[in-house]
Amino acid sequence: MALPEQQKYTADEFFSMFPESNSERYELYEGEVVAMASPSIQHQRIVMHISYIIYDFIKKNHGKCEVFISPVDVKLTDDIVVIPDVFVVCDPSKIDDKRCYGAPDWVIEVTSTNSKDDFGKKLAYYQNAGVREYWIISPQDQKTLVYFFEKSSFPNIYTFDTPIPVEIYDRNLTITISELIS
Numbered sequence: 447m448a449l450p451e452q453q454k455y456t457a458d459e460f461f462s463m464f465p466e467s468n469s470e471r472y473e474l475y476e477g478e479v480v481a482m483a484s485p486s487i488q489h490q491r492i493v494m495h496i497s498y499i500i501y502d503f504i505k506k507n508h509g510k511c512e513v514f515i516s517p518v519d520v521k522l523t524d525d526i527v528v529i530p531d532v533f534v535v536c537d538p539s540k541i542d543d544k545r546c547y548g549a550p551d552w553v554i555e556v557t558s559t560n561s562k563d564d565f566g567k568k569l570a571y572y573q574n575a576g577v578r579e580y581w582i583i584s585p586q587d588q589k590t591l592v593y594f595f596e597k598s599s600f601p602n603i604y605t606f607d608t609p610i611p612v613e614i615y616d617r618n619l620t621i622t623i624s625e626l627i628s
Contacts (some may be wrong), residue, residue, distance in 0.1 A: 474527040495626035511536040519545040549576035
């Protein structure tokens with residue numbers, strides 16, 4: 447599907463333009479439609495494995511949160527719709543059968559061709575929307591930036607071999623990225 451002419455759209459207009467059955471992926475950045483490239487195999491391996499670890503932790507601890515993987519739309523505002531690679535929502539009222547409305551508690555993005563958005567626009571969108579924790583996993587750099595916005599606007603940086611504590615779970619869950627890709 448060709449991108450619509452460059453103009454500003456609301457989230458509701460965006461949802462009607464790109465129905466769920468559409469196999470192409472788009473996000474909405476401040477009213478502008480942005481096409482997303484297909485992810486690499488390494489990207490998808492990381493997404494799959496990290497989502498399983500999170501799901502398993504939630505289930506074993508009888509948690510109320512849910513983990514989701516792309517492609518699931520997250521409507522942050524009336525003109526911002528994103529598709530995080532992995533996200534956790536602890537408030538079930540934010541989820542319906544189609545999408546998430548409002549900030550997830552935890553968002554994980556695995557960088558690919560759109561890495562400038564993960565480090566720039568999406569970082570600002572997630573922080574402004576109220577995401578509590580945001581991870582940017584960079585396979586190219588073998589590093590993960592972890593933002594825990596409740597404590598700081600600055601990230602902690604971890605190598606892939608270092609266990610990363612999950613702040614929203616009071617550091618009771620740690621994830622080592624190198625274990626996901628070996």
